[in-house]
Amino acid sequence: MRTYTWKSHLGLVATYAILLLMVAATVFPVLWIIGSSLNPGTSLFSSQMIPDKTTLEHYRWLLTDPDSQYLTWYWNTLKISLINASVSVLLTAGTAYAFSRYQFVGRKYGLMTFLILQMFPPTMAMVAYYVLLNMVNLLDTHLGLILIYAGTQIPFNTWLVKGYFDTLPRGLDEAARLDGAGHHTIFFRIMLPLAKPIIAVVALFNFIMPMADFLLPQIVLTSPDQQTLAVGLFGFINEKFGQNFTRFAAGSVLIALPIAAFFLMLQRYFVSGLSAGASKG
Amino acid sequence: MASRPTVTDRNPHPVPSGSVPRTAALLSALVMGLGQMYNRQWWKGLSFLIIEIAFLVVFFDFLNMGLWGIVTLGTEPFLDHSIMLLAQGIIALILIVFGLGVYGLNIRDAYRIGKIRARGEKPPTIGETRRMVTDRGYPYFLVMPGLILLVFTVIFPILFMVALAFTNYDLYHSPPARLVDWVGFSNFINMFQSELWRNSFVSVFSWTIVWTLVSTTVQFALGLFLAVLINQKRVRFKKFFRTVLILPWAVPSFVSILVFSGLFDGHFGPINQMLGMLGLSGIPWMTEPLWTRIALLLIQFWLGFPFSMALCTGVLQSISSDLYQAAEVDGATAWQKFRNITLPLVLYATAPVLITQYAFNFNNINVIYLFNQGKPAVPGQSAGGTDILISWVYKLTFEVHKFNYAAAVTIIMSLFVMGVSLYQFRKTRAFKEEDLIQ
Numbered sequence: 086m087r088t089y090t091w092k093s094h095l096g097l098v099a100t101y102a103i104l105l106l107m108v109a110a111t112v113f114p115v116l117w118i119i120g121s122s123l124n125p126g127t128s129l130f131s132s133q134m135i136p137d138k139t140t141l142e143h144y145r146w147l148l149t150d151p152d153s154q155y156l157t158w159y160w161n162t163l164k165i166s167l168i169n170a171s172v173s174v175l176l177t178a179g180t181a182y183a184f185s186r187y188q189f190v191g192r193k194y195g196l197m198t199f200l201i202l203q204m205f206p207p208t209m210a211m212v213a214y215y216v217l218l219n220m221v222n223l224l225d226t227h228l229g230l231i232l233i234y235a236g237t238q239i240p241f242n243t244w245l246v247k248g249y250f251d252t253l254p255r256g257l258d259e260a261a262r263l264d265g266a267g268h269h270t271i272f273f274r275i276m277l278p279l280a281k282p283i284i285a286v287v288a289l290f291n292f293i294m295p296m297a298d299f300l301l302p303q304i305v306l307t308s309p310d311q312q313t314l315a316v317g318l319f320g321f322i323n324e325k326f327g328q329n330f331t332r333f334a335a336g337s338v339l340i341a342l343p344i345a346a347f348f349l350m351l352q353r354y355f356v357s358g359l360s361a362g363a364s365k366g
Numbered sequence: 367m368a369s370r371p372t373v374t375d376r377n378p379h380p381v382p383s384g385s386v387p388r389t390a391a392l393l394s395a396l397v398m399g400l401g402q403m404y405n406r407q408w409w410k411g412l413s414f415l416i417i418e419i420a421f422l423v424v425f426f427d428f429l430n431m432g433l434w435g436i437v438t439l440g441t442e443p444f445l446d447h448s449i450m451l452l453a454q455g456i457i458a459l460i461l462i463v464f465g466l467g468v469y470g471l472n473i474r475d476a477y478r479i480g481k482i483r484a485r486g487e488k489p490p491t492i493g494e495t496r497r498m499v500t501d502r503g504y505p506y507f508l509v510m511p512g513l514i515l516l517v518f519t520v521i522f523p524i525l526f527m528v529a530l531a532f533t534n535y536d537l538y539h540s541p542p543a544r545l546v547d548w549v550g551f552s553n554f555i556n557m558f559q560s561e562l563w564r565n566s567f568v569s570v571f572s573w574t575i576v577w578t579l580v581s582t583t584v585q586f587a588l589g590l591f592l593a594v595l596i597n598q599k600r601v602r603f604k605k606f607f608r609t610v611l612i613l614p615w616a617v618p619s620f621v622s623i624l625v626f627s628g629l630f631d632g633h634f635g636p637i638n639q640m641l642g643m644l645g646l647s648g649i650p651w652m653t654e655p656l657w658t659r660i661a662l663l664l665i666q667f668w669l670g671f672p673f674s675m676a677l678c679t680g681v682l683q684s685i686s687s688d689l690y691q692a693a694e695v696d697g698a699t700a701w702q703k704f705r706n707i708t709l710p711l712v713l714y715a716t717a718p719v720l721i722t723q724y725a726f727n728f729n730n731i732n733v734i735y736l737f738n739q740g741k742p743a744v745p746g747q748s749a750g751g752t753d754i755l756i757s758w759v760y761k762l763t764f765e766v767h768k769f770n771y772a773a774a775v776t777i778i779m780s781l782f783v784m785g786v787s788l789y790q791f792r793k794t795r796a797f798k799e800e801d802l803i804q
Contacts (some may be wrong), residue, residue: 096700100595107592108610110668115613117636118625176515179508187505197791202520204725204783208760209776210523212530212769216453217522236519239512241722268504297618300731304764315620319736322624330628337621348616349609352676 115341122334143335155336157310158317162340165227165234165295165313172235173242173291174284180239181246182272186258196247199240207237211304218305225307233305234295242287249283250276285354293344314340387480394476398469401476405483409492414472421465425458432458439533440545448546449535456525460517531773540767553774566747566758567775573659574754574779578728581666586720588667589674590712594704597682608679615672623736626665627652630737653742655751662752666733670723674716681715682708721790728783731756755779 123139147155183189184196214233215224223229253276261271277284295302299315306312314336321333386405394401399414436455440446479489490498531553535546557563596607614622629635630651638648651661685708693703713720734740734757740750749758755775762772 097600100598100601104592104595104601104607104611108607111611111613114622114625114629114668115617117629118621121628176512180512183505183508187508189505189509191509192505199516199520200722201784201788201791202524204729204787205520205524205527205780206729206756206759206776206783208731208756209527209530209763209773212763213453213523213526214519216449216526217518220450220453220457232515233519236512236515239516240520243512244718268501272508293618297620299620299736300760315618319620319624322627333624337625341617341621344618345613345616349612352609352612 118334118341119338121331122338124331124334127329127331143332144339146332147336147339154309154312154317155339158312158314159340161227161311162296162313162315165231166292168227169231169234169295170288170292172231173238174288176235176239177242177246177287178277178280178284179272181243181250182276184243184247185250186255186276196240196244200244203237203240208300211301214301215304224305225311227306227311230295230302230305233301234291234298238291238294242290246280246283246287249280253279282354285351289348289351293348296340296344386484387477390476390480390483391473394473395469398472401473402479405476405479405489407479407489407492407495410475410495417468421468425461425465428454429458429461432456436529439547440541443545444542446545447541448533449541452529452533452546453526456522456529459525460522527773527776530769531777533770535769535773536771537767549770553770557771557774562746562748563771566749569744569747570749570753570755570758571779573752574728574756577659577663577754578724581663581670581730582720582724582727584663585667585670586674586723588671589676590678590709592671593675593678593682594708597679608675611675612672614668615676619669619732620736622669623665623733626661626668627737630661652738655742655744658738658742658752662733662737665737666727666730669733670727674723677716677719678712681712684715685711718791721787725783725787728754728779729756730754731760735760 120135122143123141124136125138125140125142127143147153184192218224218226218229218233221229223232257275257279258271261275266274296314298313299319302313303316303319306316318333318336318340321329321336390401390404392401393404394414397415398418399411399416402408402411402414405411432451432454435446435451436458438451439448440451482489532548532550533546534549534553538544539546557567592611595601596604596611601607629637632638632648632650632652635651637651641648649657651657689707690703693707698706731754734752734754738750738752740753740757740761742751744751749761753761756779759772759775759779762768762775
């Protein structure tokens, strides 16, 4: 211990130095975009991180200008995210529970098969989704988009939740069965409540995913008033790069802030659920 | 169960001959449910019969049309839409497989019940059957909705894509004005005979490999490193560091990537402006392939490390401190403790996630496309300088409408990534079937 003192002090200083450097690298883009959103001009050229004059003009434009569809996009995205999160949780929890506790045909390789199949690159699948949705008249609807999201998330999240269910003692459901509880009762009353942390993780994943996805809605949702935030914001920056930059910045802040806050709030669940699911999967 | 009657002490039915199971199976193979009726399970037989009739009545036209469509891909331009016919054909095939499954189940059931009868036992009554189905069928009930969705969102696209690779579907053969035809392997052959395409494929493929390996490995290593740093007992403000460092994961990635494309902007981006203030010349982040690649890697490290950090933190906290104390007694250095205790345990626990991370970055079109659309352009090839396979496929599909080549490239890359992942998964423990859970 004694001989290590100066060395271990140095180690501690180095640790803090590295951590602070990482904190700076992490926070810088976030602060920059907040700064940009408060700039009076509209272009990247004139934008400064710490503007001389701050203005909320861009926020006002996004939320109130008749030309701005920002609120429509926001509402669409929220709706898709919420429905997707609930549908996905139901699907995933049921499937994972079956994989964790029952014997059935396909249990052994079913999950792995789908996890491997999903490595099939998703871009070309978009053509297939387009054709499929067109066939069942769900093109340009949010329902079509949600069904695709809810379907494709199943393998990975099922694997995660199954891992969590596996860690819950079997004695619990066996005892309940002896007391005469049926399949439904055991699943809904006993197992689901115990799996809350991982359910929260899956719900959050599926809530955030539609907010961050840009490629699929761009192809599946064709009319402007059906679009989601990601597509709309990309339009701001892509049409005339830099010309709408500060508007884009304000729009980004308005979407990133609530998600990040939500995420950080649930972080505790997240880490514990994820590591339990992963390490025992 | 304890007092199950033997064949001799009760004989409610005359003992049928040994050919009963085969006859029942044959009858069920002929018409669904017939074997069940022969087994005197009237209700079950009737249900199977109704299922068969309903299936045929509802789907006959669709199946007929689909099968015709997938073979011919249409014969009249404007009237027949080849791609729709192809999709219908694939769905028809899926329905047929599903139907055959039920059909097989029906034959197996007739045979099984026939065997019970051949032993002179009484086949289960409708009430018993129902109870058994609701009990043993519960997992199927749970899995079924997900499975149906998976068939349409995972299986269908793959079949569709594989089919496209063997057609001539491109800008010059696009329905409804033109028909699409089956062309066998000629897409694969043509692609590798043309120098432009061969060059593009080789350069995109090699960058994809570098991209996947470097981005995933570094983002994981960085995450693990930070998790270990914060996890030290003497480090204070743990909560603060963990919360702030998880931010890149909390902010939606498409926002971050677009923000980075502003940060790295060659003229007005703050990164080059800061370099300018330090007296350095700006770096052509967006216009030189090498620098764009470096920028992309840096961005992916930034985006990816928090997930690994969170995951590793969870694992680290679950490692018993006894292990480290024992190592300290033996005089192990910090590095030895990390190398021999932490690293193996973390890798052991996170291997499956790590593999999916490699696969994720292999297919990570978001960063490449949103940052710079795979640009800058490079002479002598049809892909941009930073395109990875998936973003190249995206451009082939949605920008130049060369669906057939895009599908062919997709098949090659899928075989590659699936093969590697399958091999890795088999090597890790987490996917081995353990029935000894708890």
